[in-house]
Amino acid sequence: MPRFHCPLPLHADAQLDLPAGAARHVQVLRLQPGAVIELFGGAGGQWQAEILEMGRSHVSVRVLQHQAVERELHRPVHLIAGITANERMDWLVEKATELGAASLTPLLAERSVLKLKGERADKKREHWQAVAVAACEQCGRNRVPLVHPALTLAQWLQAHPVEQDAPGTQRAVLSLAPGCQPLAQVLAKEAGPVVLLSGPEGGLSPAEEALALQAGFAPVTLGPRILRAETAPLAALALLGAL
Numbered sequence: 572m573p574r575f576h577c578p579l580p581l582h583a584d585a586q587l588d589l590p591a592g593a594a595r596h597v598q599v600l601r602l603q604p605g606a607v608i609e610l611f612g613g614a615g616g617q618w619q620a621e622i623l624e625m626g627r628s629h630v631s632v633r634v635l636q637h638q639a640v641e642r643e644l645h646r647p648v649h650l651i652a653g654i655t656a657n658e659r660m661d662w663l664v665e666k667a668t669e670l671g672a673a674s675l676t677p678l679l680a681e682r683s684v685l686k687l688k689g690e691r692a693d694k695k696r697e698h699w700q701a702v703a704v705a706a707c708e709q710c711g712r713n714r715v716p717l718v719h720p721a722l723t724l725a726q727w728l729q730a731h732p733v734e735q736d737a738p739g740t741q742r743a744v745l746s747l748a749p750g751c752q753p754l755a756q757v758l759a760k761e762a763g764p765v766v767l768l769s770g771p772e773g774g775l776s777p778a779e780e781a782l783a784l785q786a787g788f789a790p791v792t793l794g795p796r797i798l799r800a801e802t803a804p805l806a807a808l809a810l811l812g813a814l
């Protein structure tokens with residue numbers, strides 16, 4: 572059944588016009604009045620809805636019953652990922668959403684090739700948020716991961732002192748340093764949220780890695796191969812999904 576993100580107040584029997592993006596999509600699919608679609612607001616659960624009318628630029632629907640369907644990971648995973656160049660970052664946002672990341676903070680790493688500032692940074696954030704929404708429409712997630720504004724590691728750490736972490740939280744940094752323990756082993760120890768830090772193409776700088784360790788990030792390995800900046804956090808999410 573076609574699914575659309577519809578961030579409007581939804582309740583049974585409500586009649587409403589779909590937001591512009593969803594309406595366009597319904598028109599492209601040439602759906603007809605009477606067709607049933609699925610709507611989700613982004614903060615949990617989904618609704619069936621029947622198309623009532625297709626106008627030139629609007630599509631009106633009647634909301635049917637609510638379904639309390641959840642497709643989240645057992646442990647929420649908050650990803651802080653080094654910004655990678657060009658469309659690799661879009662790919663990372665899409666796949667991280669499919670694999671269940673609860674939120675994503677693009678990291679302005681010392682070695683990030685893409686330097687984002689001001690209006691361009693806002694535009695990129697909006698773009699990545701839209702990529703996450705489209706991935707939720709596709710994969711059936713009813714909670715849209717929040718894409719936060721891009722931050723340096725120092726800025727993120729300042730805003731998130733370790734003593735304010737929710738109980739049972741584990742912080743881990745994907746590290747290439749020798750002698751790290753495997754991610755699955757380290758992260759099997761608690762049941763709360765996971766904050767996962769990974770580097771850009773050029774890796775985290777020694778200063779960033781030291782800062783992370785000081786702030787309670789346990790260094791973990793994904794094995795002896797050097798994975799690309801977008802592969803590493805996705806492999807970690809897949810492993811965490813299986814815990």
Ligand code: SAH
Nearest residue numbers: 745746769770774775792793797798800803
């Ligand atoms: N050019 C860098 C590699 C960066 S890989 C170098 O040779 O040092 C990009 C990021 O992916 C790394 O910063 C790390 O966070 C993560 N990563 C890649 N492979 C990994 C592995 N086997 N274990 C843990 N983290 C890994």
